[in-house]
Amino acid sequence: MAGGGRGAGRPAKKKSPSKGTGGNVRRGLEGKGATPPAHMRHWYKDKARTERIEREERTGRSSSPRTPVRTRRSEDAPEYIGGRNPVVEALRAGVPANALYVAQRIDSDDRVKESVRIAADRGIAMLEVTREKLDRLTEGGVHQGVALQIPAYDYAHPDDLVQQARNAAEVPLIVALDGVTDPRNLGAIARSATAFGAHGLVVPARRSAGVTAGAWKTSAGTLATLPVARASNLTATLREYREAGLFVIGLDGEGRVDIGDANLLEDPLVVVVGSEGKGLSRLVREACDLVVRIPMHAAAESLNAGVAAGIALYEVARHRKR
Template sequence: MRYEELTIEGRNAVLEAFRSGRTIDKLFVLDGCQDGPVRTIIREARKYDTIISYVTRERLDQLSITGKHQGVIAYGAAYEYAEVEDMLAAAREKGEAPFLILLDGIEDPYNLGAIIRTANLAGAHGVIIPKRRAAGLTAAVARTSAGALNYTPVAKVTNLVAAIESLKKQGMWFVCGDMGAEVMYKVNLKGSIGLVIGNEGEGVSKLVREHCDMIASIPMKGEIGSLNASVAAGVLAYEIVRQRMEG
């Protein structure tokens, strides 16, 4: 399901968006504005764990498309988020071992879109992203995914480590891409697998890495430090595909 509107402006429109159950990624509120309608909107936002940013009027004016924001602007998701359970159910229906891609703080929407596209082509059953400090499903992500968002579900979780631990109880193994580890060709990536890809700058966070079962590195022959996050995701995803095809 695609939402037709990404930027929602004005008090009534934003409040109705929350009350209708539309997924709102971020709410911008005029700093210091505490009247009744705005307090109601903030209360709704907290109920849905939406990220709230208090900003200046100048910032709101910059973000505004209509010029009639009334002190509030919301960013809605370009596409509806899925549940992790939906992804596991899809794998069961296909008679396949689950294959999920988890992103630890990917902030560039173009990287996110490219990874969703790769996930679709590699046969992954879904992509999991964290709620905070990460790109959401914006128009730029939808565009870069080249239509893959219509077919590959994306779930948003509050805590990536908790999601990993929950999925481990359901028989999944987790591998993260990192430098200086066992070369990916030597790591057993068959079966129910979750591939964890790290942030563009710092890579996979220490806490998430500690909860992974395996670490796999991509062989590097050149002089520069590392691959772009979406390229690394593609290389590792297709090593999983290769090993699955071997049976």
């Protein structure tokens, strides 16, 4: 029969009046509070994962080789030298140290014994730790069971260097580094600066070598007596030195005057050493009263920054003595 499906012929059911929401809509529109932090959201699988991530953020080490987590070491944090030869050489050179870490059940040799003896003589704390602890301190470097903690260097203010010269009734001689990024060059320049009577070094706060373990070792202990100042802006610091009565000489291979012919070497002086290859930056060059060069054969394109600084400081000392 046409139109005779199931339920055909039955009267349509009358709809009952819709009921109220009972306030559910209003409650649904209310805020649910602050957004929960990431580790409390549903897509974090379990507590173990959260703890692992937090542990990796603290240590800067990751258990996954594909996604390593690294944290930037603070400039005020101590540094660690790892390895038997580097540690004993640093102790021999008089590098300041807070603590000597020695692995448990270490196979001791002459280098370890000497390191322990020097540390004991200097009153440096000695701690016996696990190799896992040494791995963390040296950030996975080769430590051979020993590590030395070097305290963060206490930089001077650039004005302190001038004041030190005046307190000694001497003509100020300051060495500034522009773009020197190798700590070993800084250490070598510190040796020359000490040998030829400079009153300190000035290094930029950024993009420059600092007083690290490598600088200490190369300086052969001279950084213990030679102050190093940090300048937030090297160009501005050089201008302030000029306003204080010092002349600024830049050392660069493109200079037009030989260092031996410069007529300012006996005056209060700042010698600026540029980076190897690049020389002085444009702004630093403009802040100099004079740019000088070291005469040499054309076969040598440039000198190492440490060597160039030593030659320039020798010339300054020779003129002042004369």
